[in-house]
Amino acid sequence: xxxxxxxxxxxxxxxxxxxxxxxxxxxxxxxxxxxxxxxxxxxxxxxxxxxxxxxxxxxxxxxxxxxxxxxxxxxxxxxxxxxxxxxxxxxxxxxxxxxxxxxxxxxxxxxxxxxxxxxxxxxxxxxxxxxxxxxxxxxxxxxxxxxxxxxxxxxxxxxxxxxxxxxxxxxxxxxxxxxxxxxxxxxxxxxxxxxxxxxxxxxxxxxxxxxxxxxxxxxxxxxxxxxxxxxxxxxxxxxxxxxxxxxxxxxxxxxxxxxxxxxxxxxxxxxxxxxxxxxxxxxxxxxxxxxxxxxxxxxxxxxxxxxxx
Amino acid sequence: xxxxxxxxxxxxxxxxxxxxxxxxxxxxxxxxxxxxxxxxxxxxxxxxxxxxxxxxxxxxxxxxxxxxxxxxxxxxxxxxxxxxxxxxxxxxxxxxxxxxxxxxxxxxxxxxxxxxxxxxxxxxxxxxxxxxxxxxxxxxxxxxxxxxxxxxxxxxxxxxxxxxxxxxxxxxxxxxxxxxxxxxxxxxxxxxxxxxxxxxxxxxxxxxxxxxxxxxxxxxxxxxxxxxxxxxxxxxxxxxxxxxxxxxxxxxxxxxxxxxxxxxxxxxxxxxxxxxxxxxxxxxxxxxxxxxxxxxxxxxxxxxx
Numbered sequence: 001x002x003x004x005x006x007x008x009x010x011x012x013x014x015x016x017x018x019x020x021x022x023x024x025x026x027x028x029x030x031x032x033x034x035x036x037x038x039x040x041x042x043x044x045x046x047x048x049x050x051x052x053x054x055x056x057x058x059x060x061x062x063x064x065x066x067x068x069x070x071x072x073x074x075x076x077x078x079x080x081x082x083x084x085x086x087x088x089x090x091x092x093x094x095x096x097x098x099x100x101x102x103x104x105x106x107x108x109x110x111x112x113x114x115x116x117x118x119x120x121x122x123x124x125x126x127x128x129x130x131x132x133x134x135x136x137x138x139x140x141x142x143x144x145x146x147x148x149x150x151x152x153x154x155x156x157x158x159x160x161x162x163x164x165x166x167x168x169x170x171x172x173x174x175x176x177x178x179x180x181x182x183x184x185x186x187x188x189x190x191x192x193x194x195x196x197x198x199x200x201x202x203x204x205x206x207x208x209x210x211x212x213x214x215x216x217x218x219x220x221x222x223x224x225x226x227x228x229x230x231x232x233x234x235x236x237x238x239x240x241x242x243x244x245x246x247x248x249x250x251x252x253x254x255x256x257x258x259x260x261x262x263x264x265x266x267x268x269x270x271x272x273x274x275x276x277x278x279x280x281x282x283x284x285x286x287x288x289x290x291x292x293x294x295x296x297x298x299x300x301x302x303x304x305x306x307x308x309x
Numbered sequence: 310x311x312x313x314x315x316x317x318x319x320x321x322x323x324x325x326x327x328x329x330x331x332x333x334x335x336x337x338x339x340x341x342x343x344x345x346x347x348x349x350x351x352x353x354x355x356x357x358x359x360x361x362x363x364x365x366x367x368x369x370x371x372x373x374x375x376x377x378x379x380x381x382x383x384x385x386x387x388x389x390x391x392x393x394x395x396x397x398x399x400x401x402x403x404x405x406x407x408x409x410x411x412x413x414x415x416x417x418x419x420x421x422x423x424x425x426x427x428x429x430x431x432x433x434x435x436x437x438x439x440x441x442x443x444x445x446x447x448x449x450x451x452x453x454x455x456x457x458x459x460x461x462x463x464x465x466x467x468x469x470x471x472x473x474x475x476x477x478x479x480x481x482x483x484x485x486x487x488x489x490x491x492x493x494x495x496x497x498x499x500x501x502x503x504x505x506x507x508x509x510x511x512x513x514x515x516x517x518x519x520x521x522x523x524x525x526x527x528x529x530x531x532x533x534x535x536x537x538x539x540x541x542x543x544x545x546x547x548x549x550x551x552x553x554x555x556x557x558x559x560x561x562x563x564x565x566x567x568x569x570x571x572x573x574x575x576x577x578x579x580x581x582x583x584x585x586x587x588x589x590x591x592x593x594x595x596x597x598x599x600x601x602x603x604x605x606x607x608x609x610x611x612x613x614x
Contacts, residue, residue: 018434021514026431028423029446030482036447040460047459054466103353108345116601117357120364123593127561128586129569132367135579139381143366175363235453238545238561246569260546261457268550273459280455287453301355309563 006278007268048277058274073280077254078262079286081166082233085258086233088170093177094225100177101184115185119178130242133172134159146169159243165255169240173233180225187221205207216303223302228296231287258284347585367590371583377582396567399581402588403557405563408474409542410592416478416541417534423484425530428492429518433504433523443493449486455547462550477559478553488533495529496522535600538601542593561590 015243021029039044048065050060069075104111121129136142137158138256145155158168195236199209237260245265259279267276365383369394373385396402425537433441463475499522507517523530548562555566567585 003422018503019436022434022436022439025426025434025514026442028482028483029427029430030488032423032450032480033445035464036461036483037335037452037457041452042459043460043463044456054463081586100356103349103356104343106349109354110345114353114357115362117515120594120597121360123539123597125366125542125561125589125593126566127545127568128367128590130588131564131572131582132363135370135379135583136363137368138379141381143362146381175360178360190549221417231451235455238543241545242565242568260455264546264549267462267601273463274331277456280453280458283453284456285433287451291451 020209029065038064042063044277044280047274050274052273053271054273062272064277066282068275068279069282070136074254074257074262078257078259082164082234082236082255083168084258085173085236086230088167089173090226090229092170093174093180094175094222096122096224097180097225100181101188104181104185106186111185117180118181122176122178124176126238127242129172129176130239133175133239137168137172162255169236169243169256171227172239173236179227183206183221185227186217187218191217219302220304222281223298227291230290230294234283234287234290237261237264256298300309367583368460371580371587373580375578375580376596378583381483393581393588396581396584399571400563400567401555402560402563402585405558405560406588406592408557409559409561409589412474413538413541416481417538419478419482420488420537421530421534421583422484423482424488424533425492425523426491426518426524427484429496429522431489431523433501433514433517446486446489450490458550464465465551472553472557473552474552474557474559477544477547479545481537485537488537490527492529492533495526503513531600535596538596557611558594561599564589 005165030166047058049060049062050058050065051061104115104118109116124132136144139145139155139157139160142155143159148155156164156167158164158171191207196209199213204212236258240256240258241261241264244253245261260283263276263279265281266272266279332409335613362383369383369385369501370378372388372390373380373392374387374389377386413534425431427446431446434607461476462471465471472475503521503525506519507521512520515564540560543561545561545565549565552558552562555563558566564582564585568582572582
């Protein structure tokens, strides 16, 4: 193949020209990587050991910012809030999305219509989602509690009771799980029918088929959404910021202060760039650790076929 | 958060164009055998209603008079169409709308071209260190946006481009890790002989990319453009960081300021805030319904290939 490209010219020269072209194609990424990824990473690491308020020259403070991370109750609480949210949102959205995708698979010709319906909330702008759900969750007039009332449940103070703020946010987030449904539905349709047929021949009931055929077959996709979903959940910002924050925090916002919200406030409201950089690196390390754990455990349940499709 | 949104988009990207739809034609015999059971149908309808009611309530509430905004009715009693004209008067909504369109188009256009260039570089050429470099591309997907957010702000600040819309999209000129990954996968499915044939006919590599690879990848490129447009359309964090002049705002930031001014902390004119929410949502829904057709077309061409 290579020979045909070279077209009779000396091989090494052909290779050199090709390397030149390869670098040309890669150049946007190479430049962007240096300017917008590698450079800022180094800068942010250096900043995390400094005090910097943009107006005055930065000053070296050693590990002070990192020590403060563990002294600042808001950091710890926002981290706790964020973990709480991720721990509920990720598994719940995966399970419900898988359930809905399975339903879609049995929906016949109308599956596309329902898929569209499920998908619509996830293209709604985050700020609009925040505004809308702030009122849907309102304890007195919100539709959520009115709905619960219909089935005889006295709904909690989703937006007023500190204990229910985060569950309310999880509920809001589940409205947006449509894109996961779309992914799972696509994955389910890729499971070879012969495998199900074979399982039926072996006497498997539908649960066993689901558990021992479907789940292993789509485990790669489940794993992918687990990783991506967790990383995204740890960075929740816009919806919650819209609902509960305006400049300085107010009211119930302690319970709604997620990690990125606090980071944003520190960086761009108090201009504590050094401290915020330290916060960013702590988050990065946390994400790396969680992802590493997920990858390690994935070997037990994620099934990779040599070749699919 | 940009990375956050990309994360969400990302997850769609994987499933939508390739794994699922490309093969959608194959398993069709499955659905012939079984007809939809009434239980499944009922469950689907029930869940759909739960998903749709918030939209209906939003639309209805945006058309109610102030005293009735928070009633449960899904049909406003007097229709207060004036809410919309009033939002139009109190805020430069049209301006924000065009800002959002402009920024979204620039973000989507630049990320498609740049990511496709880089993706072709990784898909076509074989050179030493390719694996390592591509691994690096993938690794950057895990990096939370917060890590680079502050130095990136300092760069734009140093260049004097804060309070312009440039920082909202210009980084897209340099490709995006996820879209690069996605498009590379797509390019790899195109038979290499097509590229080689063009080479034999005397095309250089840029021509091979632009005339062979790009047209054949239209469905994937459209998907990338749509996802990036959506990410840009809904982004709050970047505009919040970079924009301070209301004339520059995009819709999310405009809506947030309206909310703070007239909603929770303001005069409680919620009907206006809700009307603005509708205004920021509808273009996205319209785009989705228009593009869904393209989407399906794209999918069928992939299937034919």
